[in-house]
Amino acid sequence: MDALVAQLQMQYRNYTASLYQQGFLDDQFTELKKLQDDASPDFVAEVLSLFFEDCVKLIGNMARALDQTGTVDFSQVGASVHQLKGSSSSVGAKRVKGLCVTFKEYCEANNYEGCVRCLQQIDIEYKALKTKLQDMFNLEKQIVQAGGKVPQVDN
Amino acid sequence: MATTSTGAIEKTKSVEVKKKLNVLIVDDDTLTRKLHESIIKAIGGISQTAKNGEEAVNIHQNGNASFDLILMDKEMPEMDGLSATKKLREMKVTSMIIGVTSLADNEVERKAFMEAGLNHCLAKPLNKDKILPLINSLMDA
Numbered sequence: 001m002d003a004l005v006a007q008l009q010m011q012y013r014n015y016t017a018s019l020y021q022q023g024f025l026d027d028q029f030t031e032l033k034k035l036q037d038d039a040s041p042d043f044v045a046e047v048l049s050l051f052f053e054d055c056v057k058l059i060g061n062m063a064r065a066l067d068q069t070g071t072v073d074f075s076q077v078g079a080s081v082h083q084l085k086g087s088s089s090s091v092g093a094k095r096v097k098g099l100c101v102t103f104k105e106y107c108e109a110n111n112y113e114g115c116v117r118c119l120q121q122i123d124i125e126y127k128a129l130k131t132k133l134q135d136m137f138n139l140e141k142q143i144v145q146a147g148g149k150v151p152q153v154d155n
Numbered sequence: 156m157a158t159t160s161t162g163a164i165e166k167t168k169s170v171e172v173k174k175k176l177n178v179l180i181v182d183d184d185t186l187t188r189k190l191h192e193s194i195i196k197a198i199g200g201i202s203q204t205a206k207n208g209e210e211a212v213n214i215h216q217n218g219n220a221s222f223d224l225i226l227m228d229k230e231m232p233e234m235d236g237l238s239a240t241k242k243l244r245e246m247k248v249t250s251m252i253i254g255v256t257s258l259a260d261n262e263v264e265r266k267a268f269m270e271a272g273l274n275h276c277l278a279k280p281l282n283k284d285k286i287l288p289l290i291n292s293l294m295d296a
Binding site for chain 2: 028031032034035040046047054082083089
């Protein structure tokens with residue numbers, strides 16, 4: 001059983017480290033994990049759930065705003081981008097945040113094609129992050145079920 | 156707590172605030188409110204939330220509200236952080252008010268927010284290491 005726990009813990013360390021190295025996550029995610037304790041054991045999962053809900057809602061808003069026949073209200077698109085940038089920054093979703101910065105610039109330049117491209121990329125990135133984090137949480141669950149402790153992995 | 160020769164605040168080694176703070180968190184974003192509630196709890200404080208500046212002002216209307224600290228977001232519907240801060244200071248609210256801004260805000264916007272009556276301004280995202288030294292230094296001042 002100890003060998004299994006050790007193996008799972010190594011797998012978890014490597015996987016989590018790769019999320020930072022590949023730019024999916026930044027230091028703010030580490031800060032988020034520090035706020036999780038025995039009194040709030042699901043804090044990170046709850047915050048991430050709110051973030052992914054934000055992604056669905058705000059990406060939907062952006063898509064509708066860009067889909068207007070006639071003149072696109074780029075300030076309306078920009079307002080949703082600003083909110084998503086805030087959320088992604090709060091959870092340490094580095095790639096999503098970076099795309100929001102670019103997206104905001106396209107909004108300010110009234111660049112329709114740039115906005116559409118960014119929207120597509122953000123949709124891909126948040127879904128990729130969601131899958132990666134789900135895999136990470138699954139590993140945590142396996143470690144706990146095997147009787148081990150989840151190791152702390154910082155950036 | 157020490158200040159360097161340039162006036163920058165050095166990080167304190169303490170992990171909690173020096174006194175149990177009662178904090179009002181004012182932000183229109185649910186995720187941010189949850190994050191800030193958790194940060195305040197982690198540094199040994201207790202908190203209440205408001206979804207915008209108007210709610211924050213309404214909480215103070217009956218004169219019974221007593222917060223050590225108000226964390227005030229800048230961009231909010233109904234009443235933004237700048238307007239709410241001005242209003243609270245007009246109502247003689249003496250709580251410490253820390254403005255929470257986006258990094259995209261320029262110097263002019265930050266200055267205007269400070270002049271509305273803030274004690275200090277911090278850029279999002281907040282975390283324990285960012286806020287704790289500031290709160291302790293403001294309490295020492």
